[in-house]
Each structure stands twice: as C-alpha cells, then as structure tokens.
Amino acid sequence: MTLEIDAILLDDVTLNLDELARSCQVSREWVIERVQCGLLLDEEAVSADPAAWIFDSRSFIRIKRIIAVERDFECNPELAGLVADLVEEIEQLRACLQASQAGGN
C-alpha cells in the first residue's frame, strides 16, 4: 500500500535550533557560532535566546551550502558565508536574466 502524506512547508512550520543542527549533522554550537557571526539569520531575527531562533527554507538551504563549502574546502565560516552570498546573488541574477528574456524567445 502506498502511503499518502501531506507536504509541510518549512516556511509554515519552521525548524528550531536543535532540529536544524540535527538535520544537518552539525552541533548546536556550530550553528550558534555562525548565527552570531551574522552568516545565517538576518540581524533582526536574532534574539538573545538561541532556543527562540527559527529557521525557514532560506536558512535551511543556506546552512547546507555553508556546511558543504566549509567541509569541502576546509575554509573558515566567513569565507563559506561569502560563497553562499554570491551563490544566492547569482541565482537571483539568473532568474532575473531569464525573466527578461521572456519576450525575446
């Protein structure tokens, strides 16, 4: 029998710090350090109590990128954050470029 299951969007039901860390196989402290460096959440979303932080789709995808870059190139978190910034910007520009070509194809 095939199981029917409803998709839950991370933007509707967000992850907390422990869930995010466990899912990405990193420690709680690893995530806290990157949030405190300004690499993961927007400044206004960072309260004093890490247990109150919430992580949505964007932060989930971003942390995975940062993990991969830090791991693959053994680089420091700031450099991985910079790569993640650039990749996000490239994605936006590519989408923008494609949208602008809608009338030309």
Place this chain on the structure above:
Amino acid sequence: MEFKDYYKILGISRDATADEVKKAFRRLARKYHPDVSKEADAEQKMKEVNEANAVLSDPEKRAAYDQLGQERGFQAGGDFQPPPGWDAGFEFRGQGFNGAHTADFSDFFAELFGKQGGAGARQSHRRMRGEDHHAKIMLDLEDTYHGTSRSLTLRVPKLDSQGRTLLTDHTLNVRIPKGVHAGQVIRLAGQGGPGINGEAAGDLFLEVQFNPHSRYRIEKKDIYAALPVAPWEAALGATVKIPLPDGLVEVRVPENSQSGRKLRLKGRGIPAAIPGDLYLVLEVILPPAATQKERDFYQTMAQELAFNPRQNLGV
C-alpha cells in the same frame, strides 16, 4: 551491485598520499559544485566524488577498501558482492563522514560501510534517531497553481536481523500544496533514515525546484511570459486572448505599445499566501512579406507613415 573504483573517480593513483587525496577532492569539489558548475551531471558527479573522498580520506576505510580492491584489481563495474567478513579487523568511525550525507551514497558504499555509520554502528546497541535525508523535488509550474500529488520512490536502508544494511524501495504519495515556489523546503516527518533500536525515523527534506518551462520564466513568485501581438494590435490597442497556467484570460493591450512593454496581471503569479504577479511581455510579430499583396501593404506603409525608427540615432 557495481564495484566502484574510488581512485579513478578522484583521478589519483593507488599510492596517493592523504594530501594528494585532499587536493584531488578539492579540485573536483570546485569543478562539480552544484551551484556553479556548467557540467550537465554535476550533482551526480559531486555525489560520487563525496563518496570516494569519504572512503579514501579515512585511513580505516581506505585500508579496508584497498584490501578488497586488490583482490579484483580495482576493476570497476561487474557484479560485485563483498566476501563474508571482509571488514574483519577494521574499526570504522561513526556516522557523518565529514558531514557528507551518506544517504546520497551508492549501494556499493552502503553494502561496505552501511548508511548508519558502518560496522561500528551495526554492532552497537545504543538507541539513535534516524538520520534526516535531504533531496530535491522537481515540479512543473502548473503544479503550483492547482496543487499536485507526487509519487516518490525512496531507497531506504533497513537493518536486517543480522544488523546488515539492506536497501529497499519505499513509495509514498506526497500531496504538494498549491502556491509552493522554488527555494521552499518541504518536510516529510518520519520519511528519513530508520531509527536504531526503537528510536524514531528521521525526516525527509525536499528542496522545491521547477522544471524549465517552454513558455514561462519564474522569478521568485512572479511569472513572465511573452505575449505575441500583431503590429495593428500594438498600435491601435486590442483585447486578446492568451492561455495562462490558471486558464484562458483576455488581456487589454494598450494602444501605441511597443515590443518589450510589460503588462502586469496582479496576483496571477504563483498563488502563495501573498501571491506573485504575472507579467506579459509584448512581442510585436510582423506579418511575412511573401506575396505581392503583402509587399504592397508594406510599401504603402513606408510611403504613408514616413516613419524613421532610427531617428534617435541622428540618422
């Protein structure tokens, strides 16, 4: 199951040093980085490279793999089964493998090292929640307008009574809600790796991406589409019909429009909680000048309109 030549995947010799393994891995990690690589199969290649690195960068795993490989001359492919007790005397480290997600690894890797931490974990009696798995799901733009149901077949590692890892196919139907857009992540509770010794299964996280569409371009929640119009429709204004993802609509083209003009249909983009907009980009299509009658029309326009499209260029 195919034998994998991890040395070939990383492009290194059998006697490569740990430093050479690391350098080869980094070079390939840059080449196949899925966000920037131009290679068509970059994602698959990156998984293979990660897997090869997980084995060759770990001295215990590499030693066990080398012993196995030497018996068959590292010949890739073929029907391969590891001999019983092949891993005796090796103690693999716990899960994680430098953080790479082992769920992405091949059957060959799963058979040798297990998906849940290798021989060490297989013999363990400790309780452990299942690993979360991460993957992507490709949707069509139309799916987000109506909601859809997608059948997913997952290869799920299960532990048999001897504690060995077996991969089994597991199919589930996922109801995708209306209004989903690229870059959102779906969580399917309990559909990740199995728990160990009675603990809960992990979750499955799917990153939503859209298949490229022949007519529509997607930018976040906004959709862009070309609206072909005749010169007289653009010049005089017209009401034209156009099929959109949520059905046929009539659109008013304002008079004196040019190619490239954008008509915004508010709220007709991706139907999220705050819906996106749909932009129609006008594309004036000239009728062909093939017959004498058509050529005469153009000739009359040339004479009657006295139009110079290069006036702004000073010529």
